[in-house]
Amino acid sequence: MSNVTRYLCAAAYLDGGFRDRTLGELLFDPFRAVPPSYGGFDLMPVIHHCRRSRTMLVVRDCLITAFFVIGLLIAPLSTVTWLFALVPFALLTVDGVRRGPLFLRVLIWLWAAYALFALLFLVILTEVVTVVSGLFSERSPYEDFYGLDAPSTAGGGSLAQALLVPVVTLGIAVVYRIAIYLTLAGTLRPGTPEPISRVTNPKTGRRLDYIRRAQWGNVTMYANEDAFMGAGSIERSWSIAVELDRVRDGQTSRRQDDPIDIDPVELHAFVRARLVDMRDRVLRPNEGIQRLDIGDHVVTRGIFTVTDWHRDRAPVAHPFIDKDGLPRFQATPEEIAAIARHPQGGVRYYQRVTINNAGQEIRDLHGNLVAPAEDQEALTSAFIYLAVEGRMLYTQFVVTVLPPAFGPYRVVDRLPTMTGGRIAWEAVKVLRLRLLRDVLAAPVRVVRTAVQAIRQNVTAPDPRKHIVYPYGSRFSVRELGASEDLQTHIQVLDVAKYVRMIEQRLTEAVLDFLEERRVETGAYRLQAASVTMNTVSVGAGGTVSGPIAFGQHASATVNNPKPA
Structure with a gap:
């Protein structure tokens, strides 16, 4: 274990x-x-x-x-x-x-x-x-x-x-x-x-068998508003939208009547390949992110009308409820592709990137062990959402952090x-x-x-x-037994490191994909620089009035003095 x-x-x-x-x-x-x-x-x-x-x-x-x-x-x-x-x-x-x-x-x-x-x-x-x-x-x-x-x-x-x-x-x-x-x-x-x-x-045995298989599925049915249940609390999120009807010809850009055809399924595959390279295609084995796991994350609110679909004029259960009446925990590749191409549906697809801070052992050039692998126990997950909607490409990036287990349990x-x-x-x-x-x-x-x-x-x-x-899960057992926050500053620094690496890899992959299809990427680059560098761009003659704050957990307040 x-x-x-x-x-x-x-x-x-x-x-x-x-x-x-x-x-x-x-x-x-x-x-x-x-x-x-x-x-x-x-x-x-x-x-x-x-x-x-x-x-x-x-x-x-x-x-x-x-x-x-x-x-x-x-x-x-x-x-x-x-x-x-x-x-x-x-x-x-x-x-x-x-x-x-x-x-x-x-x-x-x-x-x-x-x-x-x-x-x-x-x-x-x-x-x-x-x-x-x-x-x-x-x-x-x-x-x-x-x-x-x-x-x-x-x-x-x-x-x-x-x-x-x-x-x-x-x-x-x-x-x-x-x-x-x-x-x-x-x-x-x-x-x-x-x-x-x-x-x-037998009843308990069937339930345990279902839990054993369902915990490794790619479908999350939630009863509350936590679509990233099991991955921790949201630490960072941003989104970028870019027009798909603006193309680049040489050094100039222009708008055309028909938007460029971008398939979100192909874009997801392109981004996934770039992320896998961080683990597999490195010069030396110790440079790869060994505990990087990429998977599918299908989310839906698990409250379904029991007989709201009809097949051959007979009422049947929701498609995400199987023939035994149990919630489905595995979506097929065909279903995932359909969900990714329908951004206004009731089910949403994210590409999940999880990094387990388990570390790796350190050996010198002669193969001698310098330090064994140390389990930091913190879990960093990034969820990537790509949607083509309204002649626009929408990119959403959500980072969650799951702290280690509660301290007294380590006895x-x-x-x-x-x-x-x-x-x-x-x-x-x-x-x-x-x-x-x-x-x-x-x-x-x-x-x-x-x-x-x-x-x-x-x-x-x-x-x-x-x-x-209500079929949806109410909470995650792993999150229930977690500490309130990360326990060491090294864990905090590791989370920041992996977040920056993943979002930079994602941004460059999307830009490369769009440029291959001659989409104007100037607006995307400007927005990406703002969200990744925590900056704000103000146009010519623009002004900022009132308090403003940047960065993680930042806040700004204004105190208006009472008139004399």
Whole structure:
């Protein structure tokens, strides 16, 4: 497994919200589309560990709930007191309380101290009452004969009953956390192979098989406005439009009645060949961009009318829904060509260029290793849109950046070097008060899990019962587990480097293609210089009024003073 895949597998155990959202998005609705996976990320191991983590969690919560029930039967007073003692500690883990006023936290800590004191007092009182009652009870002749100490025996039993539920429930929570960290240190260590998933439920097996194939498709169906789902957030975008009815004759340009015929499919192929040269046609192997991947990116909003097409007078599903009623994830070359030639259609085609900053190893002239390959984990993607429309050629360039995985998930790289005792300490140290919250919330989670299971079995999604059905993906699992931003300045510089290289290659390729067909490219060159060099051209006699800003994340404001 790649590093980012391992890190998001760890998120399945370390982040309950990540696990629940992943399973809810990918497994609950068998008709929901799957966003693409880029840069070596694989969804299948993440789903495997999310399902395994959920199973371990359900077992833990059921055991804790069972001991609560036993405690209410044999020692109800101490069990209720233990639950009462857990409430303030659970409140102290709530973000609103932790970030709230100090006075509120002090009150809750006083409540927690009082609850612990009440629990301790109850245990001592139970022990004292049992011993005293044993002293004044009538001793049996059998006890005298066998030398039994009735007060001490009864007192030990009552103490064990009083402490049974607190000790066992808290112990189950601690053992669960240690088991989680041992799993992270064992099955998710660097170099771990992909796990083998064994599925007994045929419905789940069919869904997993669909996800396995769909994540490598070229069709993205989105439920929101993110047409580049799975590639990160948009970092840069620009567009250029040039007339196709202006040609160059020698040193002069003129307009003609009929525009020059430009096929966007041929232009895409021309640009693709120029981009592939950056990887394959270099003087030396170390000069090629080894992790450059070029593919097709077909996007459509995944909300379709279930029976809005007719074939032989019979209503049928949308063409992007296959015969099994599932969203299609692979468009054919013929379909891609048709989409590229119809810019006003509901489906759009982009040529995707992805660079995985995995790096390459460094060797000297003698072949000796100087430095191994280092995975920067950041992913840079460029999406190129070319459209011929209204006697114009429109070029759109969109850059997205996907940061590395969230920092705490990287604990799987440190745990394998630790001893078993150190791993256990790390497991308990990270949670602290949340261990007590997990004990208190166990019965609630058991009930919630049972209700969700019943609801999923009773209310299974069925597009045939709807006129309009939302097939589109709501979010990307890879993006869900990503950091908020790039983590090193080298990653920032690498993104800027690859963006500049790709957009320069794209611009020169389009210019060469247009000049071969005698299209006047002066306007294109002027616009390209403006967008690539972050400049603005002002014509003769033109003026700029008001604030103006250039560059990435630039902003400009104006402060109008109030009249005196």
